[in-house]
Amino acid sequence: MVHHHELERKLKALFGEDNVLCEPEDLLVYECDAETLDTALPDLVVLPGSTAEVQAVVRAAAEHGVPVTPRGAGTGLSGGATTVSGGISLVMTRMSRILQIDPLDSIAIVEVGATNLSVSHAALTHGLYFAPDPSSQVASTIGGNIAENAGGPHCLKYGMTTSHVLGLKMVLPDGNIARLGGRTRSQIGLDLLGVVVGSEGTLGIVTEAVLRLIPRAQAVETMLAYFPSVEACGQAVSDIVAEGIIPAAMEMIDKLTLNAVEDYLHMGLNRDAAALLIVELDGPEIEISVHRKIVEQVVAANKSIGLTWATDDAHRARIWKARKASFGALGRIRPNGYVLDGVIPRSKLATAITRINQIGEKHKLIVANVYHAGDGNLHPCVLYHRDNLEEVHRVVTAGREILELCVELGGTLSGEHGIGVEKILAMSLVFTEADLKAMRWLKNSFDPRGLTNPSKVLPTPKSCGESGGRPLSQHQLMTSC
Ligand SMILES: Cc1cc2nc3c(=O)[nH]c(=O)nc-3n(C[C@H](O)[C@H](O)[C@H](O)COP(=O)(O)OP(=O)(O)OC[C@H]3O[C@@H](n4cnc5c(N)ncnc54)[C@H](O)[C@@H]3O)c2cc1C
Incomplete structure (x- = not known):
């Protein structure tokens, strides 16, 4: 931890003591995200309440040459919000207002600290929802979803976050504000919206988003099936798609996970099964009834040892609980x-x-x-x-x-x-040096001083064995790269 006394005084004067944290016990809360192999304490934590306040933090930090790492709920699984080079952890969760739901244009305008689920809740009265549904949706923020281009069980049919973001307001690393996209799908100019979604907080701080909402499906059918082997289950998944069906979701868990969930929730799951498959179909009733029969045939042909269809919404929620509680249940092992x-x-x-x-x-x-x-x-x-x-x-x-x-x-x-910090050393498995150079050019043109979420995504020569300023256990342990 490094003390930036003057910066701290300046930020406290701007935001008040409550929104600038510097005590070691407070900083500890922000030492990592849900990828706990890599930890690094921030020097300061700042919780802004508006775009103007984000601008003020970014400008003050730039003046002092201090890095800024944006953070939503910290549920990320690649160390993206971990302050590997120290500096400020900029926590966006106070900016959680749903600014507008427009049912006519089917859009939501939100501050990015809003949780994923709060957007769908707000749209519910209009029969609309925000389709990307990461399993962390109760906690994870729209800003984190945008930065990671988050997916979720239903992204199989509806596409990842990038397909549902129409516009963004963001604070650039020099403190200026850029507006990308808008209220409608726009292809004018360079597609910077496409660049920023999925850029893992390395190009600037997103503060507001225009999100596409979609109507709830007329009918939903949810099936839970058991298989004697993971191979048979995997084959059923391939065969369903080969039949020309794109289910809303197709999720699978193995025997170990199934048993952990059963130990935790006592749902009456079949412990003998080697794999459990959840298939959800949605769309017009007439189409779903045809697809339901085909799915049943495919599942039977792959030697399923039992299946059940949800009889109502409560039953459907129970089926989904088996999947959504998986990671929590594994914590018992x-x-x-x-x-x-x-x-x-x-x-x-x-x-x-x-x-x-x-x-x-x-x-x-x-x-x-x-x-x-x-x-x-x-x-x-x-x-x-x-x-x-x-x-x-x-x-x-x-x-x-x-x-x-x-x-x-x-x-x-x-x-x-x-990629965050977790997979940075593996980037060379899929990209050539020329590919990575092109990405570094892009990063440098947004952030020439390298102060916005540094040491993430793009490996530099120093990434081999270390990750920026602070030692990370995972990278210390990798003896070669
Ligand atoms: C139990 C569990 C289940 C999960 N299930 C899924 C899943 O089904 N699908 C899925 O895709 N992910 C899943 N995740 C991972 C995680 O929830 C997502 O990546 C989520 O999008 C992160 O959101 P967050 O608000 O927690 O972001 P953080 O973890 O706080 O940050 C993630 C990244 O976003 C950047 N960032 C945050 N806010 C901003 C902003 N305003 N501007 C610019 N950059 C920003 C950060 O710098 C960081 O790089 C799961 C995680 C857990 C713990």
Whole structure:
């Protein structure tokens, strides 16, 4: 921790004592996000209440040459909000107002500290909702969703966050305000909106967003099915898509996760199953009734050992609870979990699952598997004790091998959690030096002084073995890159 006394005095004068934190016990809360392998204390935490206040922080920090790292709810899973180079953690959660719901244009205008779910709640009275639904949606903010281009179970059919953002207001690293996009889909000029969504807070601080809302579907059908093997379950997923059906969601959990959920919630899940699959169909009633029959046939053809369809909304919510409680339930097995996010072609699902389990066995680690199966996005969760350094080393090595496997199978490093600091050393698995140089040019043109969320996403020569100013356990443990 470095003391920036003059900056601290200036910010406290502007925002009051309550919104500028510098006591060690306060800073500790912000030392990492939900990726707890990498930790680094910020020097100051500032909670702005308006775009003008964000501008004031960015300008004051620039004057003092201090980095600024934006932060939403801190549910990120790649260390994106971790202040690896120290400086200010700029926490956006006070800016949580829903400024407007316009049912005629089907848009919401919000401050980016609003939680994902609060937007859909606000739109509910108009029969509309915000489609991206990360499992963290109760807590995660629209700003974090935009920065990570977040997905969620229903993004299989409706697309990731980028398909639902029409406009942004952002504070640039020099303190000026840029307005990108607008209230309608616009293709005028360079597509900076497309650049900023998914840029992981490295190009500026987003303060407001215009979001596309969509109407609730006429009918929804939700199925839970059990399979005797993960291979059979994976095959059913491929076969459903091969039938020309794009379900709203197709989610899968393995036996270990299923049993952890059952131990936790006592829902009456079938503990004998090797895999559980949730398929949700939505759309016009007539279409859904046809698709329901096809899904049932495919599931039966893949030797399902039981299936049930939700009979009402309460039953549907119970089915979804089995999936949404997965990561929490795994905490009963080990206190820490390292959640990976690799993507593979859907057709390689069964191979990937077998080989991930082999990696777990090789390193004597417990690996639970949760998948957005429909789009080949894997979430292997390696369970461990954070205080056991030798075990942490094996976790990091296994994580790297899982990423290498995804790339080998024709996939990539991340489906929705981003690169952050966690996967920075793996970027060279998928990008050439020329690719990375082009990305660095873009970053430099927004942020020539490198003060906005530094040491994230793009590896620099110094990333080999370290990650910016503060030592990170994961990177210290990687002996080669
Ligand atoms: C239990 C659990 C389940 C999850 N499920 C999903 C899932 O289904 N799908 C999914 O995609 N993710 C999921 N995640 C990951 C995480 O919730 C998402 O990445 C989410 O979008 C992060 O939002 P946040 O507000 O917590 O952002 P943070 O974690 O606070 O920040 C994430 C990144 O956004 C940047 N950022 C935040 N606010 C701004 C801003 N205003 N301007 C510019 N940059 C900003 C930060 O610098 C950082 O790089 C899950 C996480 C957990 C813990």
